Amino acid sequence: MNILEVRNLSKHFYLRQGLFNKDKIIHKAVDNVSLNIEKNETFALVGESGCGKTTLARCILRLIDVDEGEIILDNVNITNIKGRKLFPFRKKMQIIFQDPNTSLNPRKTIYDILSEGILLHQIVTKKEVKNYIIEILRKVGISENSLYKFPHEFSGGQRQRIAIARAISLKPELIICDEAVSSLDVSIQAQIISLLMELKEQFKLSYLFIAHDLALVKNISDRVAIMFSGKIVETGKTKDVFSNPSHNYTQLLISSIPEPDPTLRKNFEKISNTCN
Amino acid sequence: MKDYLLKVENLTITLQDKEKELKIVDDISYLIRKNETLCMVGESGCGKTVSALSITRLLPSPLFNIHGKIFLEEKELSNLPLNELYKIRGKEIGFIFQEPLSSFNPVEKIGDQIAEVVKIHENLDKKIAKEMVYELLKHVGFKNPKLQYELYPHELSGGMRQRAMIAMSIILKPKLLIADEPTTALDVTIQAQVLNLIEKLKEEYGLSILFITHNLGIVAQIAQTVLVLYAGQVMEYSPVFELFKNPLHPYTIGLLDSVPSITKSYNFNKSIPGNPPEPSNIPSGCPFHPRCEKKMKICETKKPSLTKIDNRYVKCWLYSEGKNEHS
Numbered sequence: 001m002n003i004l005e006v007r008n009l010s011k012h013f014y015l016r017q018g019l020f021n022k023d024k025i026i027h028k029a030v031d032n033v034s035l036n037i038e039k040n041e042t043f044a045l046v047g048e049s050g051c052g053k054t055t056l057a058r059c060i061l062r063l064i065d066v067d068e069g070e071i072i073l074d075n076v077n078i079t080n081i082k083g084r085k086l087f088p089f090r091k092k093m094q095i096i097f098q099d100p101n102t103s104l105n106p107r108k109t110i111y112d113i114l115s116e117g118i119l120l121h122q123i124v125t126k127k128e129v130k131n132y133i134i135e136i137l138r139k140v141g142i143s144e145n146s147l148y149k150f151p152h153e154f155s156g157g158q159r160q161r162i163a164i165a166r167a168i169s170l171k172p173e174l175i176i177c178d179e180a181v182s183s184l185d186v187s188i189q190a191q192i193i194s195l196l197m198e199l200k201e202q203f204k205l206s207y208l209f210i211a212h213d214l215a216l217v218k219n220i221s222d223r224v225a226i227m228f229s230g231k232i233v234e235t236g237k238t239k240d241v242f243s244n245p246s247h248n249y250t251q252l253l254i255s256s257i258p259e260p261d262p263t264l265r266k267n268f269e270k271i272s273n274t275c276n
Numbered sequence: 277m278k279d280y281l282l283k284v285e286n287l288t289i290t291l292q293d294k295e296k297e298l299k300i301v302d303d304i305s306y307l308i309r310k311n312e313t314l315c316m317v318g319e320s321g322c323g324k325t326v327s328a329l330s331i332t333r334l335l336p337s338p339l340f341n342i343h344g345k346i347f348l349e350e351k352e353l354s355n356l357p358l359n360e361l362y363k364i365r366g367k368e369i370g371f372i373f374q375e376p377l378s379s380f381n382p383v384e385k386i387g388d389q390i391a392e393v394v395k396i397h398e399n400l401d402k403k404i405a406k407e408m409v410y411e412l413l414k415h416v417g418f419k420n421p422k423l424q425y426e427l428y429p430h431e432l433s434g435g436m437r438q439r440a441m442i443a444m445s446i447i448l449k450p451k452l453l454i455a456d457e458p459t460t461a462l463d464v465t466i467q468a469q470v471l472n473l474i475e476k477l478k479e480e481y482g483l484s485i486l487f488i489t490h491n492l493g494i495v496a497q498i499a500q501t502v503l504v505l506y507a508g509q510v511m512e513y514s515p516v517f518e519l520f521k522n523p524l525h526p527y528t529i530g531l532l533d534s535v536p537s538i539t540k541s542y543n544f545n546k547s548i549p550g551n552p553p554e555p556s557n558i559p560s561g562c563p564f565h566p567r568c569e570k571k572m573k574i575c576e577t578k579k580p581s582l583t584k585i586d587n588r589y590v591k592c593w594l595y596s597e598g599k600n601e602h603s
Contacts (some may be wrong), residue, residue: 035512048463048465049463074545079469155551183282185320185470185490186490186547187530187534187548188319188551190533190534190544190547190548193544194544194545213466213536214491215536215537215538216536216537218536218538219536219541219542220542220544252465253464254538256464256468257464257493258471258491258494258496258497259493259496259538259539260492260493260495260496260520260532260537261520261537262496262516262517262520263517264496266468266497268469268497269470
């Protein structure tokens with residue numbers, strides 16, 4: 001059963017250059033991408049910066065319009081649904097952004113941040129909101145005394161926990177984690193991953209996990225897609241892709257990972273020659 | 277002839293905050309031998325960058341107070357007058373910063389910025405300096421140095437900017453290169469290229485490197501010696517092979533367990549609980565005790581001292597001799 005299916009999706013941006021901006025250059029940020037995510041699966045999307053990972057995520061969430069292709073969420077084609085009609089589908093998919101410093105409104109308390117979505121989507125009645133928020137916060141490991149604190153009073157890891165709480169409070173089915181752990185220290189990163197995996201089992205969530213850390217992806221995802229300049233160059237079961245990478249770019253990526261083991265020192269000379 | 281290049285003894289750095297004095301770096305000592313790479317690791321806010329900047333006194337002085345001794349070979353940097361220090365910065369000690377876009381001057385050509393180092397220190401003619409820069413740019417991987425000399429920092433990609441930064445730091449063949457997270461902002465494939473370049477230059481010029489990073493993968497790949505910092509204190513100081521094979525300090529063990537790897541299985545549930553402490557609120561005794569699973573009673577009250585075990589040092593009551601006397 002697929003929770004999400006993306007068929008031949010493309011998103012182009014137009015850059016204008018030259019005298020009086022006469023020349024039009026097409027930048028294919030996402031170019032004919034197809035993928036599907038099954039229920040209760042962690043699907044990882046890996047690629048270097050600027051390869052179109054985030055643009056793809058924003059297309060799937062319908063935050064930006066797509067140029068070509070279809071997005072099918074839970075057997076409903078949402079590609080051309082607009083405005084108010086899109087509202088019930090917004091609840092089904094949520095996003096956790098990379099940088100919790102900028103994704104949480106600095107002038108709102110944690111209660112305000114969380115209650116906004118809950119009330120708008122009528123997850124619980126107005127009377128129950130406070131208790132519901134406390135329950136959600138407890139699930140992500142934030143104590144209830146923090147309810148009326150502001151985001152700046154928390155550390156980076158805790159802020160990311162609040163962002164996760166905001167995402168799960170709407171009872172979504174699909175969560176897009178856009179580099180959700182990249183800016184955190186390794187010990188905090190492991191804590192957040194552990195939390196995400198626990199919530200996945202508890203709420204039967206599906207994740208689209210966008211990352212550039214291949215070692216992390218290998219350990220937590222069921223399937224993986226490698227993206228390179230707007231195209232998906234390789235996709236498959238994580239195990240298979242890592243044990244037998246078929247595309248040159250995948251091989252290059254895997255060989256570039258610095259292994260945390262000094263007995264396995266790499267010949268970076270060889271790697272950097274293949275880069276050029 | 278001394279066997280070390282840089283020696284840091286009992287370095288303590290405090291930050292003046294309103295009424296309180298905050299300890300950012302607390303009594304750290306280490307030395308870097310010739311042609312050695314020392315990696316400084318730790319989570320953000322543990323004092324890595326501050327301790328590196330203090331070597332050439334790059335911290336604003338009334339705000340930060342630096343105590344302790346720093347030697348570069350025979351010269352004691354810590355009590356050198358500022359005008360003497362200017363001659364060392366950039367000439368004997370080169371710096372590579374994390375974010376090359378914000379460390380270059382955005383309105384000056386990168387070639388001119390690199391040439392400036394030569395002009396200031398060597399008092400050379402403009403033309404000769406330019407020739408030197410061309411040659412060096414070619415050496416660090418610029419295909420067309422004459423053309424690329426004229427570019428501005430924003431016209432280069434992240435990897436190329438970092439290469440230009442490396443060129444700037446090594447143009448006068450320094451003895452020590454301090455690299456502060458030089459690859460953190462780069463993609464893995466570009467990171468591999470930059471690491472390769474640093475390794476290559478190290479061999480060619482006989483550089484010693486102080487490499488600051490939080491990526492233990494990089495540490496395993498390039499270090500000879502590792503200094504593990506936590507809350508401004510040295511937790512473990514050890515040769516790299518021993519550290520990864522048999523980490524002693526519970527913090528090092530936890531840190532190594534938290535790193536995902538493609539060859540070993542990753543157990544994210546075993547990670548260190550809690551958050552690193554703020555400098556204003558460092559726990560008493562061993563700073564790591566609130567997060568430590570092997571915590572004993574003595575850890576809460578008394579700070580352990582650095583204990584020598586074979587050729588490595590560790591700061592933990594598990595290995596301290598005085599453990600039995602006090603408990």
